[in-house]
Amino acid sequence: MSKTKIPFYRNPKIRSLFVQFFVLSLVSFLILSIYQTTVSNLIERGIQTSTSFFDDVAPFKIGFSPFLDFDLGKTTYIEVFYIGILNTILIAILGIIASTILGFIVGIVRLSPNWLASKCALVYIEVFRNVPLLLQIMFWNFAVFLATLPPPKKSIEFGFLYLNSRGLHTPIPYVEDELRFNFWIFILLMTVVGCIFLSKWAKKSFEHTGVKRPVFFYNFLIFTILATLSYLALGGPLEFDIPVLGKFNFKGGGQLPLPLFSLWFALTIYTSAFIAENVRAGISSVSTGQLEAANSIGLNRTQTINMIVIPQAMRVIIPPTISQFLNLTKNSSLAVAVGYEEIVAVWAGISLNQTGQAVIIIAMTIIVYECMSLFTSFILNMYNRKVQITER
Amino acid sequence: MKYVTSLVTSVALAGIAFATSVSASTLEEVQNRGELRCGVSGGVPGFSAPNDAGKMVGIDAAVCDAVAAAVLGDASKVTYIPLNAKERFTALSSGEIDVLSRNTTHTLTREASLGLNFTYYNYIDGQGFMVMKDAGISSALELDGASICVQAGTTTELNMADYFRNNNMDYTPVGYETSTQTREGFEGGACDVLTSDKSQLAALSTEMADPSSILILPETISKEPLGPVVAQGDDQWMDIVAFTLYALINAEELGVTSANIDDLVANPGNPSVGRLVGAEGDTGEKLGLAADWSYQVIKQVGNYGEIYEATVEPIGIPRAGSVNDLWTRGGILYAPPIR
Secondary structure (H helix, E strand, C coil): CCCCCCCHHHCHHHHHHHHHHHHHHHHHHHHHHHHHHHHHHHHHCCECCCCHHHHCECCCCCCCCCCCCCCCCCCEHHHHHHHHHHHHHHHHHHHHHHHHHHHHHHHHHHCCCCHHHHHHHHHHHHHHHHCCHHHHHHHHHHHHHHHHCCCHHHCEEECCEEEECCEEEECEEEECCHHHHHHHHHHHHHHHHHHHHHHHHHHHHHHHHCCCCCHHHHHHHHHHHHHHHHHHHCCCCEEEECCEECCCCEECCEEEEHHHHHHHHHHHHHHHHHHHHHHHHHHHCCCHHHHHHHHHCCCCHHHHHHHHHHHHHHHHHHHHHHHHHHHHHHHHHHHHHCCCCCHHHHHHHHHHHHHCCHHHHHHHHHHHHHHHHHHHHHHHHHHHHHHCCCCC | CHHHHHHHHHHHHHHHHHHCCCCCCHHHHHHHHCCEEEEECCCECCCEEECCCCCEECHHHHHHHHHHHHHHCCCCCEEEEECCCCCHHHHHHCCCCCEECCCCECCHHHHHHECEEECCCCEEECEEEEEEHHHCCCCHHHCCCEEEEEECCCHHHHHHHHHHHHCCCCEEEEEECCHHHHHHHHHHCCCCEEEEEHHHHHHHHHCCCCHHHEEECCCCCCCEEECCEEECCCHHHHHHHHHHHHHHHHHHHCCCCCCCHHHHHHCCCCHHHHHHHCCCCCHHHHHCCCCCHHHHHHHHHCCHHHHHHHHCHHHCCCCCCCCCCEHHHCCCECCCCCC
């Protein structure tokens, strides 16, 4: 039998290579022509494009910059860019933590056998999930917080905490004596190491004897007591900067500005409604057979939830929740409506308008969001792989 | 294979479309379209804000009307496009609008690096501060430590930074996207002070729950010459917009109003008036417009004084003796002759 030669165009490998090459060159051609069109249009319209403004001094002020000091007359545009990124990361982290906690609570309440509780959770989800976020942000900021919170001179006081229409003012600790502070930190670290050993011992003992001890509670107790005692023994290595009412507002201390608070509040409420639905879906996905099996081997309700329901539910909950976290991060760009100074407000807003470098600035903003989203999903996907079924 | 071919064709067509974005002159484009696209703020009473009937009115909107009257012979053929401070320049340089008439300050950076041309000024403004009366403040120099509501991305923001730096004072900016939001923030207590051009302060105060509770501080901290802007690269269009504005100002100087212009066309008397109303000369031909362009502008929109009286006076900014009065009456409003 003679071997017939297959013509190259019928070889699936070569064909697929050809198609891929073709698509790749099409896409490259498109990108190249968009780039060239942009450049030639910019030149034609006399718009100067360059990155030289990065090192120019920013001629405006950023009010909220907790991580980098803003110094009017010294801070440059590129530092404004960094401040914007940091403020976006701050709101994203705050929002993700709060909306996860709230979302889990609402999702669990939604499945509660209590009719009233379950229906309240349903109303919560349907109301906040279905109203546009921008509307919610403006509602909380302008109609609720600004309308109800008093002006600085009539602030609501809780000890050294002051709440007014500018935000929440808190004392912040600062290090008075480096040596004593470092010693205190050393004691804390040692305590943590001790706690880890305790947990390891408890786990081993559980595996041997089957006796389960509330290790987390013990560790918490030990840490709190030791931290307090050593703090007092060292004569208080921290001092507190307490806010004082000035002519217009409180000065000194830490501040949680109202725009940040409103945005955080609105993003949390909005995103938690979606996460609650993910949680409900996850819990519902655990088959009743699993619960019956758990009952039949004598696990109590808490054990069933902790050991049977949650590990299986997490597999379903995590993937859609990751995309909610990404949405939350991107939604934080609506902050400009209430004056929170994140990247879109200070970079794609103020800086763009003052320099006119639209192409560069928008491209940089896109890249920032792209990187943040990829990073978030990278981290969470690692966690996701951990909780997925591992086949042995 | 069929769809691959169609894909190739469409990409090739898209490429050709990219390559052939050769622009006709703005004048031809507007005339072919039959309407003028004019960028306005859309939310500043006295400058451009919808009235009870939903029509955009104000001194900025009137410039749009005047240009439409000059170019199309009909002041009503305008599509007003409301833009915020961030969008305005991009909208103009991308060709989305033909004219930007949105209380925009003329500065070197904008003129030189954004591909724009400022024509002339339809309102000369200056930045000021507004506080609540019960705050007990009487001068901007007492504002050290204040929170200040401001529209983000405006020259206002820069002037404020300069002023506070110059006077060694500290402040906290609260930047909002629109001027309406700055007012809401100020009224709600998000800030102690609202800063903007003084005309806008007056306009915003008319929208407040209690306009008598506020005080506009005496200091004027900047020069804000506001006027219509066009995209670079079309000199004819720039001339048309500029001379439309000049015609409005000259009309007031020469006493030509929308009421008496018909009589003056028949019997101009003064040759300058004759040229302005189109009874003499060929100004229209030189600009590429109809011979009666200036007649249509004044007849349909009125002269500068009439416009000011109808739009800016009602928000509480008197004109007599101010910088916005004619040069013959102590102001600095001065337009080159139409001849």
